[in-house]
Amino acid sequence: MPVQVLFYLFACVSVIAAFLTITRKNPVISAVWLVVCLFCVAGIYLLLGAYFVAAVQVIVYAGAVLMLFLFVIMMLNLRTGIVGQMRNLGIKLLGVLIALLVFVQLRLAFKGVSLLTGPELSADFGQAASLGKLLFSEYVYPLEVIAVLLLVAVVGALVLTGKESA
Template structure:
């Protein structure tokens, strides 16, 4: 096996195991910590796929920002007693849906169609890698929508403050 493949399998198995632990663990804080681990492993897999930018964003946005939000939310609502694990109607239903989705994926995979459509193209290296491609797209081709998006975000922020403030 090529060294890259070994690294991939190690990372993938850590990611999968910790993903299972996210739902398995009874303590919500532990779940959140396992989620960080999953995010980091997925980010490493992105690096292996030569998608450096996505990897960086994964770490910054998901492992950084969103996880901190999760932890804040957990601490705010103060879930002291761990949730019980009763098998209600909802759990059964979601179990059935989950199993059938996995079955579908396995079926499509076994027909071989997925493998054909997912063959990797040549690595996108135009000198600066995919970060440069992304930069070109954002700051040159799509400059105008990018700038309007910044106004959009500003409006969202002002709106949130206006609505959340106690007084005018």
């Protein structure tokens, strides 16, 4: 079944890319692997029928946010000596231990979920039009709050990096 094969492909590549993101020394290479991971997750969104969310993921996440990361990395002009070293071995082991605990906890939390088989999806499932109708009717107040949040983020970023605070 091609959907299943594509899902396994995207899943494997996204996990490998996520692993490379957190292990590479150079932040530029990390950012590029993060783009690969985000693209794979967008592919899984497409397989699940969430077409609009997949498009937003590629445009906003992989496009805008990661470009912002790359611009900041280039602007900081990191010298090779200060490009991220790892913590010592004890902290690494502690990190893996805490991560394992989180993983077990997540699996336990998901264990209670009954195996949903998935109903027939309507024809306009995941399309921009139906999502837009939902956004501007039922979820119009959260949408306005998000709009204000983005404005606050823009003003905050300007204040933080403005000339006076330098």
